Amino acid sequence: MTLTFKPKLATVLSGLLAVMALSVTPAALAxxxxxxxxxxxxxxxxxxxxxxxxxxxxxxxxxxxxxxxxxxxxxxxxxxxxxxxxxxxxxxxxxxxxxxxxxxxxxxxxxxxxxxPPFTIAVKKDSPIKTPKDFEGKNIGGPANDGALKLFPALAKAAKFDASKVTISNMAPNLREQMLVRGQVDGIFGYINTIWFSAKLVGLDPDKDLRFINYGNHGIDLxxxxxxxxxxxxxxxxxxxxxxxxxxxxxxxxxxxxxxxxxxxxxxxxxxxxxxxxxxxxxxxxxxxxxxxxxxxxxxxxxxxxxxxxxxxxxxxxxxxxxxxxxxxxxxxxxxxxxxxxxxxx
Structure with missing residues (x-):
C-alpha cells in the first residue's frame, strides 16, 4: 500500500510567508x-x-x-x-x-x-559704506526670508548703530546682485558664499567689485x-x-x-x-x-x-x-x- 501525505493549506502558506519574510530587508519592511x-x-x-x-x-x-x-x-x-x-x-x-x-x-x-556665521552685507567696492554705522540713511536690500536680514537688529545692537534709520527693501533672490550693481540699493543682505558666487554668475569679480561687511567681525558669533x-x-x-x-x-x-x-x-x-x-x-x-x-x-x-x-x-x-x-x-x-x-x- 502506498501512503500519500497532503499537507494542510495553512501549513503551506505559513512556510511560504516565513521564506518571504527572510528575503525582505529591514529597510523594505519599514x-x-x-x-x-x-x-x-x-x-x-x-x-x-x-x-x-x-x-x-x-x-x-x-x-x-x-x-x-x-x-x-x-x-x-x-x-x-x-x-x-x-x-x-x-x-x-x-x-x-x-x-x-x-x-x-x-x-x-x-x-x-x-x-x-556666514551673514554679511555686500556693498560695491567704491561705496562710501565702510563700517556698519554707515548703513544709517542707506537702502539695504535682500529676499524677505534671508537669514542676514532677519539678524539685522542683532548686528545693529552689537555694532551700535540705529537700524530705524536704514531703509530695508525686499527683492527676488535672483535680482539681488543686479540691483546692487545698478545702484537701486546701497547694499545687499546674504550669506557670504551665496553672494560671492551669485555675483560671479552675473559677470562680477567679487574680489574687485565688492566689499563685505561680515556680521562675525562685529560680535555676532552665531x-x-x-x-x-x-x-x-x-x-x-x-x-x-x-x-x-x-x-x-x-x-x-x-x-x-x-x-x-x-x-x-x-x-x-x-x-x-x-x-x-x-x-x-x-x-x-x-x-x-x-x-x-x-x-x-x-x-x-x-x-x-x-x-x-x-x-x-x-x-x-x-x-x-x-x-x-x-x-x-x-x-x-x-x-x-x-x-x-x-x-x-x-
Missing amino acids: QTKIKMVLNWKYQGPQAWFFLAQDKGYFKAEGLDVEIDQGEGSSAPVAKIAAGAYNAGFGDMNALIDFAAKRPAEAPVAVYMIYNT YSNAILFSRGFVRDNPKAVQGFVKALNRAIKEVVANPEAGMDALMAREPLLKRDLEKERLMATIKEEMNHPEIARIGLGDIDTERMKRSIGVVVEANQLPRTPTVEEVFDRRYLPARADLISKF
Missing part, C-alpha cells in the same frame, strides 16, 4: 516617509543630500526621503511648523525666534552643519544652518531621525573625501548648473561655513552648549522676543552619531 525642504535652490553645498539619496544611504536606514528646493534659510522653520514638511535645512536663529514666540509648534535642530525636524515627527519617529542623521553624516564625509561624487549627484538633478563653479562653491562653504575651531573638540554636527546659550541671548535681546528658549528646546543632540563618527577637521 520605509518611513520624510518630506524635506532645503534652504535654497539646488547648489553645490547641498550635494551630500543628493548623494545620500543616490547611494541608498537613506534607504538603508529605512527612509524614503523626498527633497524640495527652498526659498531662503529662514523659510524652512515656518514650513515645518505648519506641517508642510517633516524636516528641513534652515537657519538656527530663525528657529530661536520662532521657538520664543510659539514654542509648542517650533521645530527642533538635530545636526548642526553651518557652525560659522550658529547658522542646521537639520531641523518637527517636534511631532521626532516624538513619533526617533529611529527615523537618528537614521537620517546617520545617513547624512556618512554622505558629508564621503563628499568631503570625494567632491566629484557630490557634483555627480548634484548635476543629475540640475544639469544646467556650472559644475566647476558649484564645486568651488561647495569647497568654499566647507572651508568658511563649516570649519569652526570647535569641531576639533565636539565634531561636526554637535554644538557648544555655552556658545548656543549666548547665541540665544543675542537673538532674544536684539529682537525683543517674549521669552528665552533653552538650549534643549532648540537643539537635541540625542540623535547624533557617536563622537568618533563625526568630522573633527577638514
